[in-house]
Structure formats: C-alpha cells, structure tokens
Amino acid sequence: MVRARRPTIVDIAKAAGVSTGAVSYALNGRPGVSAPTRARILAIAAEMGWAPSTAARALSEGRVGAIGLIVDRPAQVLGVEPFFMQLISGVQSELALSGTALLFQVCEDIETEIATYRRWSAERRVDGVLLLDLRVDDVRVSAVTELGLPAIVVGGPEGAGGLACLYSDDGAAMREVVQYLRALGHRRIVRVAGPAEFAHTASRSAAFVAAAEEFGVETAEIVHTDYTGEGGTTATRRLLAARERPTALVYDNDLMAVAGLGVAQEMGVAVPADLSVVAWDDSVLCRLVRPALTAVGRDVAEHGRRAARMIIEAVAGRRVADQATPAAEFVPRGSTGPLARTRGVTEG
Amino acid sequence: MVRARRPTIVDIAKAAGVSTGAVSYALNGRPGVSAPTRARILAIAAEMGWAPSTAARALSEGRVGAIGLIVDRPAQVLGVEPFFMQLISGVQSELALSGTALLFQVCEDIETEIATYRRWSAERRVDGVLLLDLRVDDVRVSAVTELGLPAIVVGGPEGAGGLACLYSDDGAAMREVVQYLRALGHRRIVRVAGPAEFAHTASRSAAFVAAAEEFGVETAEIVHTDYTGEGGTTATRRLLAARERPTALVYDNDLMAVAGLGVAQEMGVAVPADLSVVAWDDSVLCRLVRPALTAVGRDVAEHGRRAARMIIEAVAGRRVADQATPAAEFVPRGSTGPLARTRGVTEG
DNA sequence: GACGTGTACTTAATCGCTTAACTGAGCGGA
DNA sequence: TCCGCTCAGTTAAGCGATTAAGTACACGTC
Known part of the structure; x- marks a missing residue:
C-alpha cells in the first residue's frame, strides 16, 4: 500500500x-x-x-494544533466511570471545531504524567494541556508553568496556583442535598468521598461539613475511598456494619453509589426505607439500577467544551480568567426517601 | 507566560x-x-x-509518530460503556512504549468519521488508524484504502476486505453460554444484540443460532438494539411483557444487561429464579449490581495493546497478518441459574 | 610517492509552509 | 516629467530535523 x-x-x-x-x-x-x-x-x-501539512505548519508557525489530556486513574476505573469519557467527548467536540487535535494519554502515576508533559513540551507535540483532578499543592502546576506550557485546570477549585481554572461550584448542590436529606429526617449522613488529596474532594467536603452544621445534622462523617467500585463496596460494608449505622450516604461518584446500593441489597438494608443513597455524578448508570439513584448531575460534556475553549484561548496567548461551570443540578429519584422509622442502636 | x-x-x-x-x-x-x-x-x-521536534521530524521523515482512533457512538453510551475506555487504555499504553501518540476523536456518524480520515490523511496528522465496529460492507475500508492510510480493523470478524484485522473468536464463548443455559433448563433464550449492521454482531448472532440448534434450544430469538441503556430497557420490557416470555437473556454488552436487570426487578421478574441474564462484556459493573451478572469477559486492554502493535507494524510498512485475541472467558455469577419451575403462558 | 580505502566529519538540499522584504506596474498629483 | 503611493505579486529566509554527497586526513600498500 x-x-x-x-x-x-x-x-x-x-x-x-x-x-x-x-x-x-x-x-x-x-x-x-x-x-x-x-x-x-x-x-x-x-x-x-x-x-x-500540520508538520510544516507547526514548524513554521511554532504551533501544532493539538492539545494534550492525561488521565491518571487505573484503567479499570476509567472504563467504568462515565465522567471521563463524557468529559473527553465534550473537550473533543469543541476542539474539532477549530481543527485542533486531542492527544490522549492514560498514566499510572503523577510522575509519569509530569514526564509526559516534559516530553510533549520538548517534542512540541502539543500547544497546551488540560490538567484534571487537581491536588492540594499540585506539583503539576509548577511543572507546566516551568515548561511554559499553556494549561488549564479542569474541575479544580478556584485559584489553581496561577493557572486559569474551570471550576464547578459544588457548594450549592451539596447544601441542597444535605438540606433535602435533613428534611427527610436523616440525622446520620456519611459522605463517601474520593481521595483526600484531590482539591475538589476537599472543597466538597468543606461544603458538606458547612451544610451539615447549618441544618443541624447530628453525625456528618466523611470517609475517603479511591473512586473505584471496590472502594465503594468496602466503605459501604463497613459503614452499614457499624453499630450506629448512617441512614444516608452521599457518594462522590456514580460508580461507588451503585456499588453501595449492591452492598445494601446484599446486607438486607432496604433502600430507601432504611438507607438513602445519593450519587454525585449523574449518568445513565444511575437511571438503570433499581431503585434509580438520586443524583447530583452536571453537564459534563459542556464542562469539557468550556475547558476546550479556555485552553484554545490560552494557547492563542490571550489571558484566560477562571470560569465556573453551570451549577450542578440535584435530581431526586427512588434511592432517597423519608426515614421509615427511628432506629436505635442495632436491630435484630 | x-x-x-x-x-x-x-x-x-x-x-x-x-x-x-x-x-x-x-x-x-x-x-x-x-x-x-x-x-x-x-x-x-x-x-x-x-x-x-515532532514537526521537524515529521517533515523530513514523512512520519508523524501518531495514530488515530475514532469512535462513533453517542457520548452518552461512550461514557458509560466500559469497553471503549479499556480498549483505549490498552492501545495507548502500548503506543506509549514507542513514543507514538494517540489522536482520539468522537464522531456522530460514519460520514464525519470518513471525512476525518481524509482530513487526517491530507494534513498528515496520523500515520495510521484503527477502525472499530466494522460494519458489513464497511465503506471506511475502501475509504482508508484509497487514501493509502495504513489501518487495522479492531474486533471485526476475519477478512476485513484487505485490511489486517484483530478479531476475537466469540464463537466458542457463545457456544459455552448457550450450552450452559440449556443445561440449566432454559428453552427460550433471546439474544439482545447490538445493531445488525455491525459485522461482529452478525458473527455472534451466527454463533448463537448455531449453538441454539446444536443444543436444541426451542426458541432462540435475536433482537437488535443500539447498545444504549435505553435500548436495553425498551427491548427487555417488550420481551418480558410477551405472552411466552424468554427465560434467559443474553445481552451484547454489560450496560444493556444492567438495564435489563433493572427492568426485570421493576416488573417483578426474579433473577435468576424466573430469568437468567448474561452480559457479554464483563466489567466492574457486572460485579457491582445484585445479583452480580454472569458475563463473558475478555481482556479488552490486551485487545487494545495487540491492536496497537499491529498498527505500528503496518505503519512501519511490514505486512500484518490477521490475528485473534485470546478467547473470551465465561464467568458464571448470580444472575444465571436453573429455571425455578416450568412456566406456562402467563401467570397471575 | 602515488593510489586506494576508511573514518570522521562538513555541506547543503530537502520536507511544506509562512512571511518579511523586495519588485514592478499603474496611477494620481505637482 | 518625476515622485510617491498602492496593489499584486515574487523572492528567499527560516522553522528543525534527516541524509546524500562531498572533503580532509590518516593509514596501508605496491
């Protein structure tokens, strides 16, 4: 050929x-x-x-017309968690409008991720990158800054150390969730969160604590997991086996919520009669399981499109201001409901 | 900056x-x-x-060190179906070994997909591409051949019109599934398949029909859907509402199987007592729902890695032979079981 | 000492495109 | 008639590599 x-x-x-x-x-x-x-x-x-020819143009213009996106979560999680694919779809669809390509890479750890940024920068493979899952004091921020590689932080909280950031205001949605659960009679709510080192985990946790205080939730605990189904399963099993078990669980992603639902079923804890379950990212998944999961949904694809627009601006050399994604929407479904009866310590 | x-x-x-x-x-x-x-x-x-500099090298060597992958399924499905992300992870991890980049694009239809191949070829953005979801008489095959763009067909059945192909032998697994269900006493089995135009759908369907005949399954029907959760929901609802409803359903992906499970629950059809459910692609999802889904699993990431190796060979100008992925593995779980009782037409 | 043969380089063309600098024609005005 | 200006192009350098062809020197050989 x-x-x-x-x-x-x-x-x-x-x-x-x-x-x-x-x-x-x-x-x-x-x-x-x-x-x-x-x-x-x-x-x-x-x-x-x-x-x-992109090569020729890149050589003479100094721009390659491509941006890079690295995800570092295990392939297992990646595959099953709707968030990423939807985000990528969104990013991609917007980039396509300006003929910009998307380089996609999956990494195992943050060191490899940084090494890849260095390589991309040195090889002039991309004009800019999108950073996901900002950590508290994220080393990637200084790495890309040093490289002079234009970057946008996606989904982090505001003020990403000098980089423009697309943040989602989860505070209002969290407040709504807690208020709703409290109104249903729940007094022991646990937030099954993602890894503590993620900045957005911290910001959601803060919102959770504040809302719990505001609405007088007696016990508002936070446990950290790794976003995987197994993580959700283990955490839920432990929580439901406790003497004073929570009556409502707020999961940080849909996958863990589904896992939690499975555990509840397996342990004979009725949802929503004995336990209310809320998932953070809404997705088809939440609508497919029974009972359907009450969820906090946001338009992830739109989130991705905005991020794409921001990085295109940044690459063009224009200043990019922090931007908020439209507020998340709270969608009550069958997995939440009024507490059936007041339960004491443990029942037979 | x-x-x-x-x-x-x-x-x-x-x-x-x-x-x-x-x-x-x-x-x-x-x-x-x-x-x-x-x-x-x-x-x-x-x-x-x-x-x-990739640009300079591309210009003088004529190769850019990137391969392209286009997926044309709606973002909704993409996000939630583990298959793609796992495949992409696999492809990507193998490409990374040789410093080859992956250009990823999501399309809405096959015309856009072909247009993108043309553009990629004209702009010399990629050295080769991977084709997914081969259709019967797929127009993309002639399109990339005309362009002289090296390509590998991923997951199609053998003999992809001149292009080297990585196929998975689903026949054996399908036979095992049908034999197993028949042994459990099932006589009315429906295969909830993907779109009829996909070549791998056709090949699986053929295997299903053959196995049904071999093991004397009375009714072996095939219905086609679009791989979405909604598709699975609708199809299942219709099937379970029928006078002579099937006692076993074999879904073409995990997402539809989960959807089917939900519908069964909603309609009061006990799984596995009244209905056995089998999912084709195994994933975390199958293990998270209750009952856990019996599934046919294959190492999708490995599938991707092989595909990557093949396209790298093809790009290097070497002849690439068709190759089979390791056979799929059948994993029985809680969603399949012996038929509880022989059921007549409809019961109250 | 002339000649061939390696070795270790250098020179310069090439890939396809962009762009600053130049050219030459046409035109209006003094 | 000459000057300056604009328009519609041309010319050529440059982007960062690769590579065929050339060069200069050392060495061995007859």
Missing part, C-alpha cells in the same frame, strides 16, 4: 501559475492577492483536495 | 563544536561519528533536555 502523494502548495502554485507565496496568502485569507487570483487558487486547492 | 525556547540540534552542535549533521548521526545511533564525539553529543543533549 503506497501512500498517495498529497498535493502541496507547490502543486497549487504550478497549476495556478503563481508563486507559493501567493498561494499561501490566498489560502490564509491574507491581503496580497487579487480577488480573481484568490478565487482561482482556492478553486484549485479544493479540487486537488489540499489540506495544510 | 512565555514559552521557553527549547534546545534544537543547532544548540547542541554549537555546544559540542560540531555540525548539525554530526549531531543528528550521533543522536540517531548511526555511523559517522567517533565514539568519544558521540558520547559528548549525547551528554550535551541529555543535559539540555533535548527531544526531537
């Missing part, structure tokens, strides 16, 4: 009887060629099926 | 007091420089943190 020789501006120039410079001006909509000549060149280019 | 000027071979040449040609020979391990000079050049390059 011999790869066909694709037309270059030289071919167009020859066909049009002008210089390559003129062709370049015409194709890029710059002044310097007359209207008829421009039209002729454009027609020839279209007919030949010409498209600019 | 001024992007740091990254070192080029000119910088290295100056520092080493040699020409850029010598530097190039040294860095690429070619003869033409003495051992001491080579060592000196390598040391300087390492110290400067030099990495070859």
Whole structure:
C-alpha cells in the first residue's frame, strides 16, 4: 500500500501559475492577492483536495494544533466511570471545531504524567494541556508553568496556583442535598468521598461539613475511598456494619453509589426505607439500577467544551480568567426517601 | 507566560563544536561519528533536555509518530460503556512504549468519521488508524484504502476486505453460554444484540443460532438494539411483557444487561429464579449490581495493546497478518441459574 | 610517492509552509 | 516629467530535523 502523494502548495502554485507565496496568502485569507487570483487558487486547492501539512505548519508557525489530556486513574476505573469519557467527548467536540487535535494519554502515576508533559513540551507535540483532578499543592502546576506550557485546570477549585481554572461550584448542590436529606429526617449522613488529596474532594467536603452544621445534622462523617467500585463496596460494608449505622450516604461518584446500593441489597438494608443513597455524578448508570439513584448531575460534556475553549484561548496567548461551570443540578429519584422509622442502636 | 525556547540540534552542535549533521548521526545511533564525539553529543543533549521536534521530524521523515482512533457512538453510551475506555487504555499504553501518540476523536456518524480520515490523511496528522465496529460492507475500508492510510480493523470478524484485522473468536464463548443455559433448563433464550449492521454482531448472532440448534434450544430469538441503556430497557420490557416470555437473556454488552436487570426487578421478574441474564462484556459493573451478572469477559486492554502493535507494524510498512485475541472467558455469577419451575403462558 | 580505502566529519538540499522584504506596474498629483 | 503611493505579486529566509554527497586526513600498500 503506497501512500498517495498529497498535493502541496507547490502543486497549487504550478497549476495556478503563481508563486507559493501567493498561494499561501490566498489560502490564509491574507491581503496580497487579487480577488480573481484568490478565487482561482482556492478553486484549485479544493479540487486537488489540499489540506495544510500540520508538520510544516507547526514548524513554521511554532504551533501544532493539538492539545494534550492525561488521565491518571487505573484503567479499570476509567472504563467504568462515565465522567471521563463524557468529559473527553465534550473537550473533543469543541476542539474539532477549530481543527485542533486531542492527544490522549492514560498514566499510572503523577510522575509519569509530569514526564509526559516534559516530553510533549520538548517534542512540541502539543500547544497546551488540560490538567484534571487537581491536588492540594499540585506539583503539576509548577511543572507546566516551568515548561511554559499553556494549561488549564479542569474541575479544580478556584485559584489553581496561577493557572486559569474551570471550576464547578459544588457548594450549592451539596447544601441542597444535605438540606433535602435533613428534611427527610436523616440525622446520620456519611459522605463517601474520593481521595483526600484531590482539591475538589476537599472543597466538597468543606461544603458538606458547612451544610451539615447549618441544618443541624447530628453525625456528618466523611470517609475517603479511591473512586473505584471496590472502594465503594468496602466503605459501604463497613459503614452499614457499624453499630450506629448512617441512614444516608452521599457518594462522590456514580460508580461507588451503585456499588453501595449492591452492598445494601446484599446486607438486607432496604433502600430507601432504611438507607438513602445519593450519587454525585449523574449518568445513565444511575437511571438503570433499581431503585434509580438520586443524583447530583452536571453537564459534563459542556464542562469539557468550556475547558476546550479556555485552553484554545490560552494557547492563542490571550489571558484566560477562571470560569465556573453551570451549577450542578440535584435530581431526586427512588434511592432517597423519608426515614421509615427511628432506629436505635442495632436491630435484630 | 512565555514559552521557553527549547534546545534544537543547532544548540547542541554549537555546544559540542560540531555540525548539525554530526549531531543528528550521533543522536540517531548511526555511523559517522567517533565514539568519544558521540558520547559528548549525547551528554550535551541529555543535559539540555533535548527531544526531537515532532514537526521537524515529521517533515523530513514523512512520519508523524501518531495514530488515530475514532469512535462513533453517542457520548452518552461512550461514557458509560466500559469497553471503549479499556480498549483505549490498552492501545495507548502500548503506543506509549514507542513514543507514538494517540489522536482520539468522537464522531456522530460514519460520514464525519470518513471525512476525518481524509482530513487526517491530507494534513498528515496520523500515520495510521484503527477502525472499530466494522460494519458489513464497511465503506471506511475502501475509504482508508484509497487514501493509502495504513489501518487495522479492531474486533471485526476475519477478512476485513484487505485490511489486517484483530478479531476475537466469540464463537466458542457463545457456544459455552448457550450450552450452559440449556443445561440449566432454559428453552427460550433471546439474544439482545447490538445493531445488525455491525459485522461482529452478525458473527455472534451466527454463533448463537448455531449453538441454539446444536443444543436444541426451542426458541432462540435475536433482537437488535443500539447498545444504549435505553435500548436495553425498551427491548427487555417488550420481551418480558410477551405472552411466552424468554427465560434467559443474553445481552451484547454489560450496560444493556444492567438495564435489563433493572427492568426485570421493576416488573417483578426474579433473577435468576424466573430469568437468567448474561452480559457479554464483563466489567466492574457486572460485579457491582445484585445479583452480580454472569458475563463473558475478555481482556479488552490486551485487545487494545495487540491492536496497537499491529498498527505500528503496518505503519512501519511490514505486512500484518490477521490475528485473534485470546478467547473470551465465561464467568458464571448470580444472575444465571436453573429455571425455578416450568412456566406456562402467563401467570397471575 | 602515488593510489586506494576508511573514518570522521562538513555541506547543503530537502520536507511544506509562512512571511518579511523586495519588485514592478499603474496611477494620481505637482 | 518625476515622485510617491498602492496593489499584486515574487523572492528567499527560516522553522528543525534527516541524509546524500562531498572533503580532509590518516593509514596501508605496491
């Protein structure tokens, strides 16, 4: 299979009887060629099926028209957690509008991630990157800053150490969830959170604690897991086996919530009669299980599109301000309900 | 944020007091420089943190070191179906070994997909592509062949119209599933398949029909859906509402199986007492719901890694033979069991 | 001492495109 | 008639690599 020789501006120039410079001006909509000549060149280019060579353009313009996205979660989780794919879809769809490519990489740890940024920067593979899952004092921020690699923090809380940030205001939604659960009679609520080192985990936790205080929730505990189904299973089993078990669980992602639901079923804890379950990211998954999961949903794809727009701006050298994604929406479904009866310590 | 000027071979040449040609020979391990000079050049390059500019290399070598992957399923499905992310993780991890980048794109339809291949080819963005979800008489095959774009068909059945193909032999697993269900006493089995136009759907369906005949399954029906949760829900609802409802359902992906499980629960059909459920792709999801889903699992990430190796070979210009992925493994869990009692037409 | 043969380089063309600088024609005004 | 200006191009350098072809020197050989 011999790869066909694709037309270059030289071919167009020859066909049009002008210089390559003129062709370049015409194709890029710059002044310097007359209207008829421009039209002729454009027609020839279209007919030949010409498209600019990214390599050549990258070399002379210094920009490659690609941005990078690295996810570092185990493949297991990645596959099953809707959030990432939806985010990527969103990012990708927006990038496609400007012909920007998306380089995607899965890493195992943050060191490899940083090494990849270095390599990408050194090889000039990408014009900028999107950082996910910002950690408290995240080393990646200084790494990309040092490299001079334009970057946007996606989903972190505000003020990402000098980098522009797309944050989602989870505070209001968290407040709504806690208020709702409290109104249903719940007094022992546990938040099954993601890893403590993630900045957005911390910010949601803070909102949770504040809301619990505001609405007079007696016990408002937080346990940390790793976002995996197993993590959710283990945590839930432990929580439900406790003497004073919680009556409501607020999970940090849909996957863990589904896992929790399974554990409750397995332990004979009725949902929602004995236990209310709330999932943070809403997704098809939440609607498929029974009872359907009450969830806090946000438009993840839109989140991704915004992030894409921000990084495009940043790459273009324009200042980008922090931006908030539309507030998350609380969607009550069958997994939450009024507490059936007041329960004492343990029942037989 | 001024992007740091990254070192080029000119910088290295100056520092080493040699020409850029010598530097190039040294860095690429070619003869033409003495051992001491080579060592000196390598040391300087390492110290400067030099990495070859992909753009420059692409321009002079004609290869960009990137391969493309397009998925055309709605974002909704993508997010929630573990298969894709796991596949991509696998592909990506293998590509990373050779420093090859992965361009990832989500499309809405096959026309856009083909247009993207054209653009990628014209812009020389990728050296090759992986084709997913081969259709019967797939137009993409001729499209990439015409473009002279190296491509590998992932997961199609053998003989993908001239393109090398990585196929998974689903026949044996399907036979095992049907035999197992038949042994449990099931006589009315329905396969809830993906879209009929996918080649792998057709091949699995053929295996299903053959196995049903071999083991004397009375009713072996096939219904087609779109792989979405909603598709699974609707199909299942219709099937379970029928006068002679099936006693076992074999779903083409985990998502639909979970959806089916939900519908059964909602309609008061006990799983596995009244209905056995089998999912095709095994994933965390299958283990999280209750009862856990009996599933046919394969190592999707390994599938991806193989695909990556194949496309790298193809890009290098070597002939690539069709290859089979290790056979799928059948994992019985709680969602399948012996038929509780022989049921007549409809019961109250 | 002339000649061939390696070795260790250098030189310069090349990939495809952008763009600053230059050229030459046409035109208006003094 | 000459000057300056604008327009519509052309020319050529540059982006950062690779690589064929050339060069200079050392060495061995007859």
